[in-house]
Amino acid sequence: MIDTITIKNFRCFASVQLSGCRRINVIVGKNASGKTALLEAIFLAAGSSPDLTLKIRSWRGREVIVLSLDRSDYEALWKDLFCNLDQDETISIEFTGSSGFRRSLVIGYEQAPQVLLPLGDDISASQFTIPISFTYTVEDGKPYKTSPILTQKGLKIDVAPLPPIKALFLASQVPFHAQQYAAFFSQLSKQRKQHRIIEPLQTEFPFIKEITLETEGTASVLYAQIDDLPEKIPVALSSAGVHKLLCILLGIAAQAKGVVLIDEVENGFYFDRLPSIWKLILDISKEYDVQVFATTHSSECLQSLATAMEGNNADFSLIRTITEDGIHTTEQFDGKTLLAALRQHGEIR
Amino acid sequence: MPGDWKFEERNFILCEGDHDKHLLEFLITERELGPFQIKTSHECVGIPGITGFGPAIQGFPAISGFKSLDGIAMIIDNDNPRSLDEFRLQLQNHGFVPTGSQFVGKIGGKLAMIIPIPSDKECGDLEKMCLPALYSLWPGAEECVMEYLECTSALQWKKQNQLWKAKVRCVIAGHYEKDPYKGLGYLFKDKKCKDLSRHTCFDDLVSALKHFNELINDPAF
Numbered sequence: 001m002i003d004t005i006t007i008k009n010f011r012c013f014a015s016v017q018l019s020g021c022r023r024i025n026v027i028v029g030k031n032a033s034g035k036t037a038l039l040e041a042i043f044l045a046a047g048s049s050p051d052l053t054l055k056i057r058s059w060r061g062r063e064v065i066v067l068s069l070d071r072s073d074y075e076a077l078w079k080d081l082f083c084n085l086d087q088d089e090t091i092s093i094e095f096t097g098s099s100g101f102r103r104s105l106v107i108g109y110e111q112a113p114q115v116l117l118p119l120g121d122d123i124s125a126s127q128f129t130i131p132i133s134f135t136y137t138v139e140d141g142k143p144y145k146t147s148p149i150l151t152q153k154g155l156k157i158d159v160a161p162l163p164p165i166k167a168l169f170l171a172s173q174v175p176f177h178a179q180q181y182a183a184f185f186s187q188l189s190k191q192r193k194q195h196r197i198i199e200p201l202q203t204e205f206p207f208i209k210e211i212t213l214e215t216e217g218t219a220s221v222l223y224a225q226i227d228d229l230p231e232k233i234p235v236a237l238s239s240a241g242v243h244k245l246l247c248i249l250l251g252i253a254a255q256a257k258g259v260v261l262i263d264e265v266e267n268g269f270y271f272d273r274l275p276s277i278w279k280l281i282l283d284i285s286k287e288y289d290v291q292v293f294a295t296t297h298s299s300e301c302l303q304s305l306a307t308a309m310e311g312n313n314a315d316f317s318l319i320r321t322i323t324e325d326g327i328h329t330t331e332q333f334d335g336k337t338l339l340a341a342l343r344q345h346g347e348i349r
Numbered sequence: 350m351p352g353d354w355k356f357e358e359r360n361f362i363l364c365e366g367d368h369d370k371h372l373l374e375f376l377i378t379e380r381e382l383g384p385f386q387i388k389t390s391h392e393c394v395g396i397p398g399i400t401g402f403g404p405a406i407q408g409f410p411a412i413s414g415f416k417s418l419d420g421i422a423m424i425i426d427n428d429n430p431r432s433l434d435e436f437r438l439q440l441q442n443h444g445f446v447p448t449g450s451q452f453v454g455k456i457g458g459k460l461a462m463i464i465p466i467p468s469d470k471e472c473g474d475l476e477k478m479c480l481p482a483l484y485s486l487w488p489g490a491e492e493c494v495m496e497y498l499e500c501t502s503a504l505q506w507k508k509q510n511q512l513w514k515a516k517v518r519c520v521i522a523g524h525y526e527k528d529p530y531k532g533l534g535y536l537f538k539d540k541k542c543k544d545l546s547r548h549t550c551f552d553d554l555v556s557a558l559k560h561f562n563e564l565i566n567d568p569a570f
Contacts, residue, residue, distance in 0.1 A: 340408030
């Protein structure tokens, strides 16, 4: 489990360190204070491939990628990852944890970009190594370095040969990828463990009688049997709350010993469901040894935490992202302090 | 329970109850002691009196605005010779870090000062502290009150703090025509009682708050 996170020159953060991360880490802060950036930093460093940077780019609504040898074009792919857009600096994201667990990602540009041009006229075979490097390091201290290569066919990105930490990012404005969650469900179903997710879901939403995997053409889709309906319907059509909770729980179960990152966790849930949803997230993440980092803007969502935290203080931490005089930083509080603040209805966002 | 609250001034006072709060607001305004945000333990955690102080201060560091806070003053009744030590121990179990000084410590890295009333040298409570000021409302007030309480045998009560409350009640009932039922705190909200703020019985408390203001400006803290 991640205990400390050190981030340098990433997005809005010139330098921040978090220590004392717990099973459930709730992230609060004003708009543009760095909540999502924090999730992104964790997501990138948990992985082992630079292509994750392009995923988070698209989740931020920047799907269009212009590929060319033009320096400004390829730099634009990663420029916004650098604090103050300063590509002369090096991004560094490092985790440490119990039992000597350590993992880091360093992203930076190197000098003297090289273009390999073949002899003769066959320039179609040319390729260009973009001078940005992604260096992953784990416990053994041996760096695994990879750089994207621009070819005539597109961007070739090598995966560093080291095991990633399983990580799932539930971005706030991005629809759940139906196939991915169908696969998560299938995996659980094969292990005959789907009831571990479905039963609590049914307790929360009793009108859900059954969740099954059905096919639509060649695709697998999660369907729900709902009270009074003559046919099953796709879960996505049943209710935004049911769909989201199912995806969160399946996501946690599928990232055993990994990390689940949830942006704006409260979206889609009716307020009176929130206390039990937090408890469910805690229980399932404990069962699958998953660490959760979740952002929220909602006071109701935070107050709902108190119920789940009773007797489970040590499993929680509060992280607040702050912007002060243009500098982005963080504060972190243990579960005991968080619960005491919640009990007195203190404003903790 | 009111809606979510946050720290809004640089200085914060945590006190035991509404009467303390009204008196403090009155003194701070009339004696120009500077802006303080004042909350009772009941307002914070729903637990009145000193029992609520620990649970309250435990959560303070996570509440918005704490970072901009200069210090926290905790006003408590100096009920008996042991009460201050017990109180400090309770606070320490909830995040109060003592320093070399008996009454000064830190909460979440911020200056935290315990201010006993009537004073650190005299046991008592809010009512005991205020009685001299109330007796000054009319000549012979103390003698009249004592005579009344003697007639009712209240002077034989074992609990001194209850007797102080009875004396306060007598003064208010006999003097405050506007509402004889009103409690001590409400008396201080009446502009007619403005002059009470200058009474010497409040000097120790005022001095302690001035000392608090000095400490928060002391670079050593």
